[in-house]
Amino acid sequence: MKLNLKIWRQKDRESQGKLVDYVLEDLNPHMSFLEMLDTLNERLILTGDEPVEFDHDCREGICGQCGMMINGIAHGPLQNTTTCQLHLRSFTDNETIFIEPFRSQAFPIKRDLRVDRSAFDRIISSGGFVSTNTGQAPDAHALPVSHQVTEEAFDAAACIGCGACVATCKNSSAALFTSAKINHLVLLPQGKEERQERVIRMVEQMDAEEFGHCSNTEACEVECPQGISVLNIARMNYEYNRALTRRK
Amino acid sequence: MNLDAKIPEGSLEQKWENFKKTAKLVNPANRKKLEVIVVGTGLAGSSIAASLAEMGYQVKAFCFQDSPRRAHSVAAQGGVNAAKNYKNDGDSVYRMFVDTLKGGDFRAREANVYRMAECSLNLIDQAVAQGVPFSREYGGYLNNRSFGGVQVSRTFYARGQTGQQLLLGAYQALMRQVGKGAVKLYSRHEMLDLVLVDGKARGIIVRNLDTGVLERHAGHAVILATGGYGKIYYLSTLAMGCNGSAIWRAHKKGALMASPSWIQIHPTSLPQSGDYQSKLTLMSESLRNDGRIWVPLNTGETRKPNDIPENERDYYLERRYPAFGNLAPRDISSRAAKERIDAGFGIGPLKNAVYLDFAKAIKEQGRAKIEEKYGNLFDMYRKITGFDAYEEPMMISPSAHFSMGGLWVDYELMTTVPGLFALGEANFADHGANRLGANSLLQASVDGYFIAPYTVANYLSGDIHTGKIDDQHPAFDKAQEAVEANLRKLLAIAGNKTVDYYHKTLGKILYDYCGLARNEAGLKGAIVEIRKLREDFYKNVKIPGDSITMNSELEKAGRVSDYLEIGELMCFDALSRNESCGAHFREEYQTAEGEAMRNDAEFQFISAWEWAGADADPVLHKEELTFEVLKPIVRSYK
Numbered sequence: 001m002k003l004n005l006k007i008w009r010q011k012d013r014e015s016q017g018k019l020v021d022y023v024l025e026d027l028n029p030h031m032s033f034l035e036m037l038d039t040l041n042e043r044l045i046l047t048g049d050e051p052v053e054f055d056h057d058c059r060e061g062i063c064g065q066c067g068m069m070i071n072g073i074a075h076g077p078l079q080n081t082t083t084c085q086l087h088l089r090s091f092t093d094n095e096t097i098f099i100e101p102f103r104s105q106a107f108p109i110k111r112d113l114r115v116d117r118s119a120f121d122r123i124i125s126s127g128g129f130v131s132t133n134t135g136q137a138p139d140a141h142a143l144p145v146s147h148q149v150t151e152e153a154f155d156a157a158a159c160i161g162c163g164a165c166v167a168t169c170k171n172s173s174a175a176l177f178t179s180a181k182i183n184h185l186v187l188l189p190q191g192k193e194e195r196q197e198r199v200i201r202m203v204e205q206m207d208a209e210e211f212g213h214c215s216n217t218e219a220c221e222v223e224c225p226q227g228i229s230v231l232n233i234a235r236m237n238y239e240y241n242r243a244l245t246r247r248k
Numbered sequence: 249m250n251l252d253a254k255i256p257e258g259s260l261e262q263k264w265e266n267f268k269k270t271a272k273l274v275n276p277a278n279r280k281k282l283e284v285i286v287v288g289t290g291l292a293g294s295s296i297a298a299s300l301a302e303m304g305y306q307v308k309a310f311c312f313q314d315s316p317r318r319a320h321s322v323a324a325q326g327g328v329n330a331a332k333n334y335k336n337d338g339d340s341v342y343r344m345f346v347d348t349l350k351g352g353d354f355r356a357r358e359a360n361v362y363r364m365a366e367c368s369l370n371l372i373d374q375a376v377a378q379g380v381p382f383s384r385e386y387g388g389y390l391n392n393r394s395f396g397g398v399q400v401s402r403t404f405y406a407r408g409q410t411g412q413q414l415l416l417g418a419y420q421a422l423m424r425q426v427g428k429g430a431v432k433l434y435s436r437h438e439m440l441d442l443v444l445v446d447g448k449a450r451g452i453i454v455r456n457l458d459t460g461v462l463e464r465h466a467g468h469a470v471i472l473a474t475g476g477y478g479k480i481y482y483l484s485t486l487a488m489g490c491n492g493s494a495i496w497r498a499h500k501k502g503a504l505m506a507s508p509s510w511i512q513i514h515p516t517s518l519p520q521s522g523d524y525q526s527k528l529t530l531m532s533e534s535l536r537n538d539g540r541i542w543v544p545l546n547t548g549e550t551r552k553p554n555d556i557p558e559n560e561r562d563y564y565l566e567r568r569y570p571a572f573g574n575l576a577p578r579d580i581s582s583r584a585a586k587e588r589i590d591a592g593f594g595i596g597p598l599k600n601a602v603y604l605d606f607a608k609a610i611k612e613q614g615r616a617k618i619e620e621k622y623g624n625l626f627d628m629y630r631k632i633t634g635f636d637a638y639e640e641p642m643m644i645s646p647s648a649h650f651s652m653g654g655l656w657v658d659y660e661l662m663t664t665v666p667g668l669f670a671l672g673e674a675n676f677a678d679h680g681a682n683r684l685g686a687n688s689l690l691q692a693s694v695d696g697y698f699i700a701p702y703t704v705a706n707y708l709s710g711d712i713h714t715g716k717i718d719d720q721h722p723a724f725d726k727a728q729e730a731v732e733a734n735l736r737k738l739l740a741i742a743g744n745k746t747v748d749y750y751h752k753t754l755g756k757i758l759y760d761y762c763g764l765a766r767n768e769a770g771l772k773g774a775i776v777e778i779r780k781l782r783e784d785f786y787k788n789v790k791i792p793g794d795s796i797t798m799n800s801e802l803e804k805a806g807r808v809s810d811y812l813e814i815g816e817l818m819c820f821d822a823l824s825r826n827e828s829c830g831a832h833f834r835e836e837y838q839t840a841e842g843e844a845m846r847n848d849a850e851f852q853f854i855s856a857w858e859w860a861g862a863d864a865d866p867v868l869h870k871e872e873l874t875f876e877v878l879k880p881i882v883r884s885y886k
């Protein structure tokens with residue numbers, strides 16, 4: 001198949017970027033989207049151009065490193081699917097595809113399609129953990145946790161930290177990401193102890209990173225590859241208000 | 249060279265206790281004067297970095313991804329073993345030790361294996377305390393399943409994302425220490441060389457992958473937790489950036505490499521579908537609990553799988569290994585698949601796969617049950633292939649997966665370079681010639697949480713009067729200059745072939761001659777071919793851009809230049825071992841039924857290789873293995 005690509009090229013954080021046209025022919029529809037970019041890069045290298053820089057590593061939908069806006073949709077047209085899991089059979093022959101980086105004030109562009117998502121790490125380091133040191137743990141069976149609670153905690157913990165929720169949100173809010181971690185931990189008895197401090201610190205860090213505010217458009221859930229539910233945001237708001245009232 | 253494994257005195261059960269009792273300690277006031285460099289933030293790296301920082305040491309942690317949470321531990325699906333015996337099905341530390349040693353075909357140290365089984369108990373406690381949402385039964389207690397090669401249920405899991413959840417636990421512990429300022433984190437930094445001062449590991453040279461700038465970092469000890477190098481085959485279940493460069497560059501500075509050719513080829517990954525393919529996705533081994541593996545009984549079969557009647561199918565694992573059937577260990581399952589594929593029974597467009605069939609399980613247990621157990625894997629299968637595995641069997645094939653080989657380490661996880669430790673998949677230690685499923689998340693974790701904190705402290709106790717290590721020492725200048733020269737050399741080649749071309753070509757040579765089956769002529773030929781390929785690489789590779797900005801191709805070129813040397817060593821290793829054991833199957837050494845023939849009289853040792861220079865053959869050193877508790881027996885899964 002043939003694809004007409006319009007890819008965002010930008011040399012570094014400060015430079016002005018622009019969309020550049022590329023045409024690829026004879027593509028196999030079973031190729032993955034990133035393999036299509038590999039093919040393009042191979043050609044660019046051999047013709048003396050600079051290849052397109054893009055983020056990727058595991059190529060199986062779990063590391064959260066890949067991610068780009070494909071025709072204006074974070075991770076492209078397939079629901080609950082990362083860019084690396086997308087295949088060309090999701091596109092039509094001769095289609096024009098716009099490929100751009102995840103855009104947000106808090107995710108500065110490093111080069112081409114690569115962005116800096118270290119703000120997420122800082123949100124986690126502000127409180128997204130259980131304060132237990134190696135060696136302190138009691139026996140794993142000391143505290144039973146119901147099947148259902150575990151499953152709910154898992155649903156939140158499944159977040160891969162890709163940033164699609166931020167990229168797709170018109171406010172660039174990180175509420176889905178942050179709330180997923182808060183809920184994962186608050187649902188479990190091991191995480192309850194630090195419930196108040198954690199939510200306050202993480203929400204404050206999120207604000208400090210220049211993410212926007214959530215205005216409940218729910219766009220994030222639609223494009224989240226892990227299907228993280230927006231109910232997490234509602235629970236985070238509850239936890240936050242609860243913590244504020246108790247702190248006083 | 250005398251390879252002293254430093255196994256502690258005492259009976260098997262007492263050895264680790266004895267080590268801990270006599271290990272030297274560092275008092276809390278001195279710890280903050282000691283700096284430790286941790287390269288890698290997977291399960292092994294994150295856990296040791298967090299644990300050391302909790303104890304009060306100054307830690308720097310490095311990874312090449314843009315966040316520590318993306319280390320490839322994240323991709324492990326199936327589970328993590330621990331001898332908790334929560335199922336009351338006869339499990340124990342001893343039983344786990346036996347399974348692991350036997351699974352590894354008696355090519356691992358008894359003492360190491362026993363310690364791993366022993367520490368498995370604590371790991372589950374630790375992970376649960378961190379908030380890892382392991383699967384639970386309705387009564388609220390932890391669930392287990394069984395994994396290939398064992399007859400008890402000792403595998404703990406978090407849906408099909410156990411590695412992700414364990415890693416997030418370790419990552420969160422790490423980020424907690426980063427928040428406290430106890431760990432300095434360097435994401436998107438790649439280690440390009442090890443720095444030795446007076447024969448001791450005292451630092452590293454890294455390249456900031458976002459800016460291209462080279463940096464030097466000094467410390468009292470260096471810990472490599474840089475994962476596996478199975479990506480050397482190009483097509484593998486590993487991530488694109490997985491590499492052997494950190495350990496290889498340490499190897500060239502004096503650390504011996506052990507059993508480099510012992511690479512596990514996993515039986516259940518998705519088959520290659522074309523030349524453009526960049527990786528083979530793993531389908532968790534847990535699928536073999538309910539899926540049945542088969543190929544058509546006739547070659548040239550053209551019917552759809554569901555149209556092939558039961559009596560025209562060959563369930564070859566059930567046929568050859570009735571006691572274990574579809575749960576036979578990985579090496580055996582992969583080889584059996586290759587045997588059928590090579591004999592012309594392969595299925596799929598490229599005839600390179602076998603079926604993994606759930607029809608019986610769905611009929612017996614219902615679709616809902618199968619969906620609950622494997623839903624995410626079936627979804628992944630559909631996304632990648634476009635087929636629905638609830639309706640027709642999956643197509644799977646063997647793929648390079650895990651490196652049992654790695655840097656040689658003693659019982660304290662220290663390499664032959666003083667002060668240089670290797671943890672997790674980067675070392676060779678606990679799996680022998682074949683790693684059992686769900687044992688490597690365990691090994692990476694216990695290395696980092698429970699073993700290295702003691703052994704590294706034991707080493708550091710000798711450094712409390714050393715003072716800060718100076719990164720302006722001439723040794724750092726020299727190492728940095730060498731790294732710069734190497735980058736310049738790569739960029740200057742300006743040839744006409746891409747880095748991927750070399751990586752793919754090398755991968756193909758290794759699959760053909762140093763993969764599931766090896767023989768003398770093939771290995772000798774492969775060494776010649778790899779040398780030629782390497783020569784060609786240094787004449788004709790084309791790397792665009794420069795070294796002072798972000799440049800993925802330059803990163804890849806560095807990794808592939810190392811792979812071109814590691815591949816050669818793998819062939820030497822495989823060639824020197826005239827026996828078949830675990831993943832190492834030499835065609836000359838098999839029984840009439842095609843089973844592996846081990847040779848304990850001559851090869852009951854670990855091969856540890858010394859770098860002798862680019863133009864010289866590597867030098868073999870042997871660490872003899874002794875078995876005091878469990879006498880080697882022939883592995884039989886029949």
Ligand SMILES: Cc1cc2nc3c(=O)[nH]c(=O)nc-3n(C[C@H](O)[C@H](O)[C@H](O)COP(=O)(O)OP(=O)(O)OC[C@H]3O[C@@H](n4cnc5c(N)ncnc54)[C@H](O)[C@@H]3O)c2cc1C
Pocket residue numbers: 287288289290291292293310311312313316318319320321322323324325326327328329410411437438439440473474475476485486487491493494530649650671672673674685686687688689690692
């Ligand atoms: C698809 C897949 C599924 C698996 N499933 C299971 C399973 O179910 N159960 C099980 O027990 N095991 C499983 N394994 C094996 C297991 O996941 C790994 O052996 C284990 O996670 C390795 O952990 P690690 O910490 O040693 O390395 P990794 O997690 O690979 O971490 C390596 C780290 O080193 C860093 N690094 C590497 N090189 C450099 C460099 N030069 N400079 C700087 N940083 C560097 C990386 O950035 C990364 O942070 C699986 C493996 C794969 C590939």
Ligand code: SF4
Pocket residue numbers: 158159160161162163164165166176177180223224225226227228
């Ligand atoms: S919540 Fe979803 S979209 Fe946002 S980072 Fe996590 S996985 Fe990605």
Ligand code: FES
Pocket residue numbers: 055056057058059060061062063064065066067082083084085
């Ligand atoms: S590359 Fe890891 S999620 Fe896409």
